[in-house]
Amino acid sequence: MIDVLIIGAGPAGLSAAIYVERAGKHAVCLEAMTVGGQIVNTPDIANYPGIKKISGFEFSMGLYEQATELGADVIYEKAVKIRESSDEGQKFFTVLTESGKEFEAGAVIIATGAKNRLLGIDKEETLTGRGVSYCATCDGAFFRGKDVAVNGGGNTALEDALFLLNYCSKVYLIHRRSEFRGEPQNLEAIKDKPNIEFVLDSTITELKGDRNLEAVVVKNKNTGELREIPVSGLFIAIGQEPDNGAFSDVAALDEKGYIIADESCTTKIPGIFVAGDCRTKNVRQLTTATSDGAVAALAACSYLG
Numbered sequence: 001m002i003d004v005l006i007i008g009a010g011p012a013g014l015s016a017a018i019y020v021e022r023a024g025k026h027a028v029c030l031e032a033m034t035v036g037g038q039i040v041n042t043p044d045i046a047n048y049p050g051i052k053k054i055s056g057f058e059f060s061m062g063l064y065e066q067a068t069e070l071g072a073d074v075i076y077e078k079a080v081k082i083r084e085s086s087d088e089g090q091k092f093f094t095v096l097t098e099s100g101k102e103f104e105a106g107a108v109i110i111a112t113g114a115k116n117r118l119l120g121i122d123k124e125e126t127l128t129g130r131g132v133s134y135c136a137t138c139d140g141a142f143f144r145g146k147d148v149a150v151n152g153g154g155n156t157a158l159e160d161a162l163f164l165l166n167y168c169s170k171v172y173l174i175h176r177r178s179e180f181r182g183e184p185q186n187l188e189a190i191k192d193k194p195n196i197e198f199v200l201d202s203t204i205t206e207l208k209g210d211r212n213l214e215a216v217v218v219k220n221k222n223t224g225e226l227r228e229i230p231v232s233g234l235f236i237a238i239g240q241e242p243d244n245g246a247f248s249d250v251a252a253l254d255e256k257g258y259i260i261a262d263e264s265c266t267t268k269i270p271g272i273f274v275a276g277d278c279r280t281k282n283v284r285q286l287t288t289a290t291s292d293g294a295v296a297a298l299a300a301c302s303y304l305g
Contacts, residue, residue: 002028002106003025003106003304004020004025004028004109005028006030006108008032008112010038010060011039012111012113013037013109013275013276013293015275015291015293015294016294016300017029017293017297018066019293019298019301020297021072025300025304027072027073028075029075030076031075031077032077032079035064035074036064039286040056040057041135043163047287049287077097082095082096082272084250093106093272106304107304109293109296110259110273111274113242114243116236119204121206127207130209131209131234132213133235134235136159136163136235143232143233145167146168147231149173149199149229149233150235151175151236152174152237153176153179154180154237157173158180160235162186164235165196171193173196174202174203175200175202176201176202177201178200202218202221203219204216213232215229216229241256241257242278247259250269259274264299265292265296265299275289276292
């Protein structure tokens with residue numbers, strides 16, 4: 001019987017594991033993909049208190065090493081269901097994985113984070129890996145000396161554009177609004193670059209190319225004008241969405257699929273907690289994810305007694 005089973009080994013999940021172990025309980029993280037979550041692909045973190053600058057990979061590995069050295073285990077399995085169980089009157093939870101394995105725990109913390117949101121247009125799936133990407137730091141170097149586009153208006157889009165400007169001949173920054181939502185300093189860093197072009201009030205309506213991406217077609221929402229922009233790469237950065245559907249029977253979801261919980265990180269079922277970007281909140285940052293991890297961990301340990 002595991003004390004606290006944590007679904008996800010991103011910043012929230014690993015922070016939770018650290019606090020569970022420090023509280024004298026045993027933590028096991030189930031991770032479907034990569035330790036560190038999406039932050040592992042961020043080239044520079046410069047807004048985490050006490051750390052002037054660090055890469056997402058270094059930060060993630062630091063969390064992982066700290067958690068495992070304290071005694072936490074990370075198992076690479078995708079959790080697909082949480083079931084309430086009992087034995088001789090003792091309540092516990094059974095977590096089932098995609099491979100058919102079962103893990104029993106006294107408490108569960110859901111820390112699944114969020115995944116990249118898709119454009120939802122034709123050829124997006126078939127051209128993914130053939131010009132369409134969701135990670136500029138992963139794939140940007142493949143487009144050295146070529147023209148590319150970034151779609152989005154938040155910090156991720158601005159950071160992606162800045163990163164790509166170092167490699168690519170030209171970067172088109174496509175945004176559906178007239179103003180960006182990202183932090184002003186990120187916009188200042190790119191707006192005067194000679195190889196950036198803003199394509200505002202526009203949405204991508206079509207991807208062109210059969211074997212590889214050759215161009216994107218954008219539509220100006222004010223004029224209705226269509227414009228074809230030849231590019232070899234398109235980096236989509238239009239936000240994220242949670243992947244909580246598998247847990248809807250044990251945790252209430254809002255209309256966007258986020259687990260409903262406040263700063264206490266508690267769900268509708270005692271013993272099940274939530275941490276990080278997968279829960280309802282106004283601010284989704286690295287600091288709030290690690291904070292949630294600590295709060296959920298301590299709440300889980302208190303629940304266990």
